[in-house]
Amino acid sequence: MSTPGRGLHGHVLDTLGPAITAGEYPPGSVLRTDELAQRFDVSRSVMREAVRVLESMHLVASRRRVGVIVQPASEWNVYDPQVIRWRLAGADRPRQLRSLTVLRSAVEPVAAGLAARHATPEQCAELTERALGMVANSRGHRLEQYLVHDVAFHRVILDASGNEMFARLGDVVAEVLAGRTHHEVMFEDPDPAAVTLHVQVAEAVREGDAARAEKLTREITEGALQELDILAP
Template sequence: MTGQTEGPMNRRNLHERLRDQIGQDIVAGRLAAGTIIKAEDLRAGYDVSLSVVREVVRVLESLGMLRPVRRVGLVVLAMDEWMLLDPLVIRWRMTQAPARQLRSLTELRVAIEPEAAGLAAQHAPAEAAEEIMRLAARMRSTGRNGDVESFLEADVAFHRAVLGAGGNELFAAFDTVIGEILAGRTGAGLMPQYPHPDALQWHFDVADAIGRQQSGRAKEAMYKIVAKADDEMSGVWADEPRGPRR
């Protein structure tokens, strides 16, 4: 970062790079809980202005990762203070601690998404149900062609649509988390180029059940989807201990 000017675009790049670097250092434990950071040290170390440092610190404070202490500096906080479902924190953990992050998020999906599919079958407007079916068809087409990028886009849109179709605002707010989970899985090379035919069919089954207002069937098909994802990735976290570690 050294020697860079701070035009509007470059300032944003400096902000994002410094934010991501510090966030990843905290997630990875290179900046352990209790560590004291000085804003001036960040300014000098990364050769950026104090205004950029302050912007980054505000973001990390809002995520529960740093706390300013008067006359002391910025204190790094433990993981139980973090906003763990914020997309930035998920992304940093996916980069620095992928096994534990994937396990936690996949287990959360297993708990949430079948219920969301059941609610969608009960409450989805007709146009939402039709869009979910279109996305299932798009997943089948792109999956069969081995188009990983387009399949991911359709997969994310499908699960977001299901989460939002049931009229529960908290399930709907989970959609950004789903996007990070699926993108992280693909980025980690854990998504096959050609999805399993059963998985493609189960997405169709979810869509069809929602369209027919069959709540139990929608829940069952969605459970098959997330349970298969759990099973396919379980080897990634097989040796990962549970507990307070990052």
Template sequence: MATSLHAHVVEHLGSRIVNGQIPRGSIILAAELEAKLQVSRSVIREAVRVLAQCGLVTSTKRVGIRVLGPEEWNPYDTQVIRWRLASEQRGAQLRSLTELRISVEPMAAELAAEFAPEAMRKELLLISAQMNHYGRQGDLRRFLELDIRFHCLVLAASGNEMFANLATPIAAILRGRTELGLMPERPHEEALAWHQSVAESISHLDALGARRNMESIMRRTHNEICSLWDGAPRVFVDPNTKK
């Protein structure tokens, strides 16, 4: 048993709700769970509290534990993202995250050029140099890890904690992209050059240049992976009716 009991219950219920095995509107009784999962009430209750925090369920007296629909799920919760990536909503989740990346990273580069501490600027230069090296060599494994470090570092160097916090899901996207074989055999020269230009612009406090070059990276990234989700339907929730 790797982790705690209640974490298992969270995982069990959360993954099933997100992938649709337990549809929206279902009513679960704590007593049923107690019997089915062979755990005590306290474990169930703590798990339900956590799931309620992610917006997956609500628990009300006399009715039980009601499963909520996707509009209520917290799309920034790391567990919810993980579960969605492992479900049929994988495409929609990748699209949302990528669109968010495309929006945020150019701004992050701009802010990094303005505010990043010296050490981070230097590290970005170093990483981009290594990306050039291993990229030209065709060492995709090393390149991937450097790519992840690069983008996460730009996000952190923006000094915006909301940006920095996107590091984990963005790393997941980048890993997924190479695992799925969506990367070319060796990175394009342009892409290498853009990464280096971003690092140099940030080093030279050139906010506009940093933004422009990051935008170029984002455009190419988008083109490379948007095929993953052409099927996935978009979800429109009218904010008036929601609450």
């Protein structure tokens, strides 16, 4: 996953990034470039490049005569795919997964509505195909195959929305769905009602019924929220 070992600079990032996002360095902690370079056994040039990248993610801020200051989480670029991966890999995973699921619940229904208006015939076809793939793997503990189709289904919806911001959330949704299958709930076969909803969403998109596609997708994402016990008291 990701892009491992694309240079020394990458290795430093893969160590420092997760450490910072995991909260190992409290906000306000001060690091020194030279010391870090020694610790990772790289030159200052390499270390400086890594720090620059962390700085662009607002994980740290670098100030003259002071050092490299770890920023509070409220400053982080939490939409940076790299940051998301680091956080999902750490102790913050459950909280992160919940945040992303809520985001999903906001975005996907609207995306589905737009998809009903803008989807190409090819996208409609793949959507139907994926929904059928979900049905075919919905029984008999074929969770992995089911997941493949599920992820693809939601990716098509996001792409077909025609909105670039939505489309770029495909990886996030994939991560959430995979996380649910692998680490959280869902030890049994998926909920048959959810499977049916996917088939119906594909129908609604194909028919260009935006309101119905949105409503049905909202039911799907509300199910996801309930699985994580995120709902009104």
